[in-house]
Amino acid sequence: MSYASVLPPAAGGSPRRGRPGYDRETLLRICVDVFNVHGYDATSMGTLSKNLGISKSAIYHHVESKEEILEQxxxxxxxxxxxxxxxxxxxxxxxxxxxxxxxxxxxxxxxxxxxxxxxxxxxxxxxxxxxxxxxxxxxxxxxxxxxxxxxxxxxxxxxxxxxxxxxxxxxxxxxxxxxxxxxxxxxxxxxxxxxxxxxxxxxxxxxxxxx
Amino acid sequence: MSYASVLPPAAGGSPRRGRPGYDRETLLRICVDVFNVHGYDATSMGTLSKNLGISKSAIYHHVESKEEILEQxxxxxxxxxxxxxxxxxxxxxxxxxxxxxxxxxxxxxxxxxxxxxxxxxxxxxxxxxxxxxxxxxxxxxxxxxxxxxxxxxxxxxxxxxxxxxxxxxxxxxxxxxxxxxxxxxxxxxxxxxxxxxxxxxxxxxxxxxxx
The missing domain is CATH 1.10.357.10 (Tetracycline Repressor, domain 2)
Incomplete structure (x- = not known):
């Protein structure tokens, strides 16, 4: 996996291709916040995608599975x-x-x-x-x-x-x-x-x- | 709602119509155990039905919603x-x-x-x-x-x-x-x-x- 192409969260700037990019750290933190609100079991990759404002495939660019996020x-x-x-x-x-x-x-x-x-x-x-x-x-x-x-x-x-x-x-x-x-x-x-x-x-x- | 027709859990006897009946107390307790294992948000009426071994409509005979079970x-x-x-x-x-x-x-x-x-x-x-x-x-x-x-x-x-x-x-x-x-x-x-x-x-x- 390569993270080189992943943008850091845009601080006032306009994110490339109209959607926010995340560094691994920010992605992890947002996913954990979602898990803590809804419960890990009740959170789907779809829910994470919605909360992150990026597609599921963009999440899969960072991690292989929901469980990998949990483990980290x-x-x-x-x-x-x-x-x-x-x-x-x-x-x-x-x-x-x-x-x-x-x-x-x-x-x-x-x-x-x-x-x-x-x-x-x-x-x-x-x-x-x-x-x-x-x-x-x-x-x-x-x-x-x-x-x-x-x-x-x-x-x-x-x-x-x-x-x-x-x-x-x-x-x-x-x-x-x-x-x-x-x-x-x-x-x-x-x-x-x-x-x-x-x-x-x-x-x-x-x-x-x-x- | 009437609970008169609901059987108490069969103690060795064979439950009527081939499925167990529950008193309200036992139903509540089993549902709470399921909530505690999977999380309330992640538990559907289908999951409760499977764990209780009775149909959803049999659960609705006791309670109006999952939320009513939670509230009780x-x-x-x-x-x-x-x-x-x-x-x-x-x-x-x-x-x-x-x-x-x-x-x-x-x-x-x-x-x-x-x-x-x-x-x-x-x-x-x-x-x-x-x-x-x-x-x-x-x-x-x-x-x-x-x-x-x-x-x-x-x-x-x-x-x-x-x-x-x-x-x-x-x-x-x-x-x-x-x-x-x-x-x-x-x-x-x-x-x-x-x-x-x-x-x-x-x-x-x-x-x-x-x-």
Whole structure:
């Protein structure tokens, strides 16, 4: 496949041959937005074509199938999340600090890659691509559970909770961000995300009660 | 509409006219399971007919449309969740105890009405029925936020967190239960759910760190 002939989205200019051309990045992003509105299963190549304003054959110039778009979008989310976990695991620090690093990094990925992570979190596992993605997601949850278990062994995390359940509840709390978070328009995206990460860390580590 | 002629699911007996009949409850439950596997938007009346093993016209004997099934299923989840919040709000107790009551009740509803709550949590808001349900869900989140704010005023909940964000993260943590919780087969459903509620309350109120 060659992408050389594909135009970047026209910024005020008139697109060649009367229809917009997309770079691969923009095409992927628009398709993911459509998946997130209608659901992956309910989205046909026809729906994508309508939303992109280009013909199906123009889409096939970029990708072989709807599933290839899904796979690329899910990889983007999963690669970023796995990188965060790996970074935390590799730190020379107590497990509880590595866990905090993973929590902050995960919040950052969710905000920065929100459409891709949203797609991942809404998967139903109806195809092999989806099943593989869900397995990668489960592995991330297990690795976070292992960090919690290590922090329990080191005495920094209470041991009256199952590390497995705690990992799922913690990630459930973080994942909810894609459903409600809107960046604070008064501050920079970076400051806004850091404040959100502070709130999540405070709640996860110390809970709601005044200490 | 009359439901008098509709058979309950045949328990070992041979269904009349060679196909199973359903009571309204079982029909609703099976349709919700199908929605949860394929997504509401991607599920046609034909898909429901195939999964139920009855004709479309037999489904129309129970309900007027796919949307009516959705509306009934969502009401089941929302009525139960609203009842829990109302019960907590009406308690003569400090706000932090009312909040705990709401957390425990919400965990119970999620476990007991899991298919219906799962459907609610996966809504995309693509129709008026969905938009109304999402508005009821937002109202629940706001009411939990108000309980948290009251508990902050009473000095029982830390006031360095926004009650609004805390409410969303707390409910996000609880809502994740539908994605991963499997009842402990060794104990009764009631004991298993109570243990889950204990874990959620411990994490929500005191966090992961050893105190």
């Amino acid at each position: 979008a899910l990889s983007r989310a999963l690669d970023a999340l796995e990188e965060v976990v790996q970074g935390g695991e590799a730190m020379a620090a107590p497990a509880v600090d590595r866990l905090e690093d993973v929590i902050r990094g995960t919040v950052r990925v969710l905000v920065e890659q929100m459409p891709y992570v949203t797609l991942l979190l809404r998967l139903r596992g109806n195809s092999e691509v989806e099943t593989r993605a869900l397995e990668r997601r489960r592995t991330i949850t297990r690795r976070v559970g292992q960090l919690i278990a290590q922090a329990q062994t080191e005495g920094a995390v209470r041991d009256d909770l199952s590390a497995r359940s705690a990992s799922r509840l913690l990630l459930g709390m973080i994942n909810s961000i894609v459903d409600w978070y809107k960046p604070d328009v008064e501050t920079s995206a970076e400051t806004s995300t850091a404040a959100l990460a502070d709130t999540v860390v405070a709640l996860a580590f110390s809970g709601l009660r005044t200490s | 299923a969502l009401s089941r989840a929302l009525d139960a969740l609203e009842e829990v919040v109302q019960g907590g709000e009406a308690m003569a107790a400090p706000a932090v105890d009312r909040l705990e009551d709401v957390i425990r009740g919400t965990v119970r509803v999620l476990v007991e009405q899991m298919p219906y709550v799962t459907l609610l949590l996966r809504l995309r808001g693509n129709s008026e029925v969905e938009t109304r349900a999402l508005e009821r869900r937002r109202t629940i989140t706001r009411r939990v936020g108000q309980l948290i704010a009251q508990a902050q005023t009473e000095g029982a909940v830390r006031d360095d967190l926004s009650a609004r964000s805390a409410s969303r993260l707390l409910l996000g943590m609880i809502n994740s239960i539908v994605d991963w919780y499997k009842p402990d087969v060794e104990t009764s459903a009631e004991t298993s759910t109570a243990a889950l509620a204990d874990t959620v309350v411990a994490l929500a109120f005191s966090g992961l760190r050893t105190s």
